[in-house]
Amino acid sequence: MTAESRDRIIALLARQQPKAILGTPEAEWVDFKTAGPNGPYDLGTDKGKFELAKDVAAFANTRGGLIVCGFRAKRRPTDLHEAAQKEIPFAKRLVNTDTYKEVITEYVRPLIDVSFLWFEDASDPDLGYFVIEVQALPESKRWALVVKTLSEDGRLVKGGVAVPRRHSDKTPYLTADEVYQAVNAGLRGEPEMAVDLAVATGSVSDVEVTDSVVDRLLEDRRRELLASLPRRKAEESPRRQREGLALSGSEKQFLHEVQRLRDLHDLVPTMMSRDSRTPQQYRAEVDAYLEKCGRQLPSMLRRTWAQQGAPLVLRLANRSDVMLYQVEVIATVSPEYTAVLWFPPPGAASDPAKLPWPEPPAPYGSKSLVASLYAQPKLSWGPAIAAAAVGQRSAPKRPLIRQSEDRLVIKFPPVDLRAHARAALDPVLVYGDGSSAEDSVAVHWTATCTNLKGRQQEILHIPVHPLSVTLSPDADVPEPESE
Secondary structure, three states, X not given: OOHHHHHHHHHHHHOOOHHHHOOOEOEOOEEEEOOEOOEOOOXXXXXXXXXXXXXXXXXXXXXXXXXXXXXXXXXXXXOOOOEEEEEOOEEHHHOOHHHHHHHHHHHEEOOOOEEEEEEEOOOOOOEEEEEEEEOOOOHHHOOOEEOOEEOOOOOEEOOOXXXXXXXXXXXXXXXXXXXXXXXXXXXXXXOOOOEEEEEEEOOEEEEEEOHHHHHHHHHHHHHHHHOOOOOOOOOOOOOOOOOOOOOOHHHHHHHHHHHHHHHHHHHHHHHHHOOOOOHHHHHHHHHHHHHHHHHHHHHHHHHHHHOOOOOEEEEEEEOOOOOEEEXXXXXXXXXXXEEEEOOOOOHHHHOOOOOXXXXXXXXXXXXXHHHHHXXXXXXXXXXXXXXXXXXXXXXXXXXXXXXXXXXXXXXXXXXXXXXXXXXXXOOEEEEEOOOOOOOEEEEEEEXXXXXXXXXXXXXXXXXXXXXXXXXXXXXXXXXXXXX
């Protein structure tokens, strides 16, 4: 399950677009239910109470998920799992959230973090969809138990427990052997990993870039590149005839030869310095370059402006009484955000006016015969020596960032933590495109270590800091301004 999968279902229902959910298969993180005459769960019966407790405990024992009520799920012959086939909204009066809370509190141990959401249907405000959002239990607190079992005649039986878990689109139970192993490990007093993840400094930046900013920067860049074109020379006024005596024919021919040699002398430097491109060809190169920049400029601006603030630094805390070795944290964020490694900007590189523009075309006049004669050859052995020098020392480990269409994953290098100690993880830059209207972003994180079994899963909400890139009226470079 991914954070964006759950967020997408909730967002579509909030925008009253239930049809967009059709075709979503049931999985480890989602289950679809229709509502009967007494609602999705008939809590007036023992069977209905057990089904609610079982489903909630199963999601809590896995990775959390959604119970989406108001959809019929069916498996077609070509599908592997059942999928939402039809939306069937129902009346809100069929759902009493207080009763749902009482049943979960009475029949599930330990207490589970559960949220109840209601979304109205666009065609009829009296009808809607009911969503039960279940958060995963941390590894240190598993397993969630249903403290009563269901007999064959549909009655709750005291004295028994059931341990359900979500597996694909099914809900199996822990076997007797698995329950024994879990109880036996607990009785032996094996230590459990218990860590916390919090924001030490920084935030997620949400950088808005308007079209006017992009257009003005591209125009400034165009003027800068076209400045290398030669200016038109003013026409020379014709030479005035000198006053004096008329010249003989041989003298006129001599002066003609002198003038021809002078013109040739002036023509040679011009030919040597003339660019192999015409001004029209250079303008075409500039246009193609600016078109490429127009596609990359918004992302360049967002990254540059995100670097002006403090990077996001997460703090990991060991709450257990034992030392934890090689604690590895993996954070998953919605794909609408981007993350890059953060390095302290050295000196002038921190100037917000210096954008990382792509390599521009060679200036007009640089591709001439004179320039080719004075061009210095590149040394082929330089990069090899540099690579060998770097290979002599091991590079420090940095966070591994993977961006895909459905998620952003940040894998931090493992750290050792003494009992009740804290450590700051490596700083990263996380930023969005300015389209988010939320005050915080949910980060689903998982922690593991090498000396204890199991893993811990939690959700961390990180504040979002909005930024808007604007241009000052008397400058050619933009300046970041906080909204």
